[in-house]
Amino acid sequence: MTFSGWLTIVLFVVILSALAMPLGSYMAKVYGGERVFLTPIFAWPERFLYKVLRVDPKREQDWKSYAKSLIIFSLAGWLLLYVILRTQDAFFVPHAANPLAYHSAPWNVTFNTVSSFVTNTNWQYYSGDTTMSYLSQMLGLTVQNFLSAGVGIVVAVALIRGIVGRSGKSLGNFWQDLVRTVLYVLGPISVLGALLLVSQGAIQNFSTYLTAHTLTGVTQSIAMGPVASQEVIKLLGTNGGGFFNVNSAHPFENPTAFTNLVEMMLVLIIPAALVFTYGRMTGNRRQGYAIYATMMVMFLGAVVVAYIAEAHGSPAQHAAGLHTHVISGSGGGNMEGKEQRFGVAGSALFDVVTTVTSCGAVNSALESFTGIGGAVPFANLSASETIFGGVGTGLYSILLYVLLAVFIGGLMVGRTPEWLGKKLEAKEIKLAGLGILITPLAALFATALATASHAGRASISELGKGPQGFSETLYAYLSQSNNNGSAFAGYTGFIQPNAGNVGSHGVTFADVLGGLVMLFARFGPMLFALAVAGALVGKRVTPAGLGTMRTDNTTFVVLLIGVVILVGALTFFPALLLGPVVQGLTGHLY
């Protein structure tokens, strides 16, 4: 560990908080229909889009109508993406769009990929550099990076409206919320972010791959492409699917330690800001601060453990005789699978940032993290997106937990639980409980199926012996059910002997199971969150009395952390013991 490593972590948190607060207020204004500084620029395009889309933004939708629009729109996106990916080498696609003449991936891998991008997961069995045409990356994947992020955000906004709604049924208008998200939030930040990344060395072109002749007379082929425009929304929308196979470890995606900071900031900025949006929209900013504190405590805990574990080095390195401590001119630590420019701190922090959110981008090989360092992403995923979480998904996930915590707190003091003046009754608690349970259920069920069957074990990598093989499997389904997308990348669902998909085939079991898990664990909790919003929106508000349990003080923060950890730990601890914990504690080589 180094001083600069700790300083990076501290400054990152400070800058993040300083940026998230104003963005949160800004987003509250956008969704509240207030005037913001971008209104003069986007008011006209906004009206134009409503006209083209035949949307009446004034039409108010109840939760069922809102959910219906959301599901149908997602389905339309799914179908279009499937067609785009399966026809990337068709006769009508111009050469410039696919300069390397890559064929399409087979149906099973495409099913997985499409489900993955529409659900904001960006789990990737394919490798971008050897599978996707430039057009597929832009027209297909980039678009869903925007739209799946938008869909997540609007659900959170609808839930807030349900919580603060004074009467009636309306949760707002899905189309209006989606259009505003794209125009006022995701669009402008993406344009600025993409240009910032290019100014630091990320690439953005349509050249064919380069052929270089190195100093020692060897030829080197170098992948190219429109990277920066996709990179920025991959992070900002907590999508995580890299242009290249090695994601943000690739120098063309993440060229310097400075861009590494920028990229981590892009990942966390919207999930963090939405917490403040919530505080502002409820009319009590302390509600937002309490949730922010809850998330930040768990986040920092994860970062500290990951950094210490990775700085220690791995059992395999020690067995080989390496000393992994800091020496002059080297930060030491477990540098296997990590880039020199990021070092151990920049890698551990990135890892936590992208696994607490549903981003799943990686700037280092998670599979090569030490047992305990690798247990951190597991623990983060076990928290089911409550530690910041994906854009929108994080906020509605933690709000479901808040509901649960208020209920448990109410039981403990023996009073009818109340939340922001609204009485919580059996219906809301049932809906929230089911919404919370879907993700872990999908993860554990799929893992059990995959470890117990030959078809499932076929995906485990050659090197994944003993607990590592189990870790790979568990991580794969945990990541897909949380719509995260990061991977212990040895786990495979796609066999590709040659670049460009000639002779390639998918592993149907892993592809289809994973695809279904992603869809189920994305839209299931979403519908329950909207149903909770629908149940809350019409409730009468009673003023808080002396005996009302507050949800904006330290006691509640502690209670909420307790509930999140308890649910996560009780659900996943037995499974975690079999994989990463065994490796971390024994130091045994397999």
Place this chain on the structure above:
Amino acid sequence: MRRDIVTSVIGIVVLTVLLGLVYPLVITGVSQVAFPGNANGQKVYVNGKLVGSKIIGQSFKTVVLEKNGKPKEEEKEVVTEADPKYFQSRPSATEGGAYNAAASTFSNRGPNDKATEEADAENIKEYLELNKPYDPGLATAKIPVDAVSTSGSNLDPEISPANARIQAHRIAAKRQLSVSVVDGLVSKYTDARGLGFSGEPGVNVLELNLALDRLTGGTA
């Protein structure tokens, strides 16, 4: 229902054009005008010949030839050996030979795998054989971790300053320079931490080797 379907179909098409064509093309256009070097991958030319990208690592090994002049192969892979007069990059395990920047990949070596220990041990052996004759004090325990472990992208353009300073002894001997001259070059091509505090300092291997060639002439 029908209304939702109509809006969804129009919506997905319109937004696909806006976000999937207009947005990336605008970014490409602006980038190509404002930052053409970066946007095209910071290509490095020597005498008009493309030798690589400044920020993509490359191998400084040469192909071992059989007596008949053909490349030597073992287990279907071309055998290479380090060119001792160049600084060596970190080990790379991309498919189709090290530093294949058309197919980036993680090595996925687990922390508790025997295979990882074996790979590390082999890299250590190679590193010692290459450098110990010129730096007699070198021992396994003194090798910086980055020098013998693969990077995340397997395309890392940098090595740690400690790694470079060990190799500087060999470079100085091979190029008949004083160690202090080589160390000076190493310092010159060491990138500072991001914003002064973030990440680790790293030495850009390609730039350093090009500077050496300029100093002592050619790649002969």
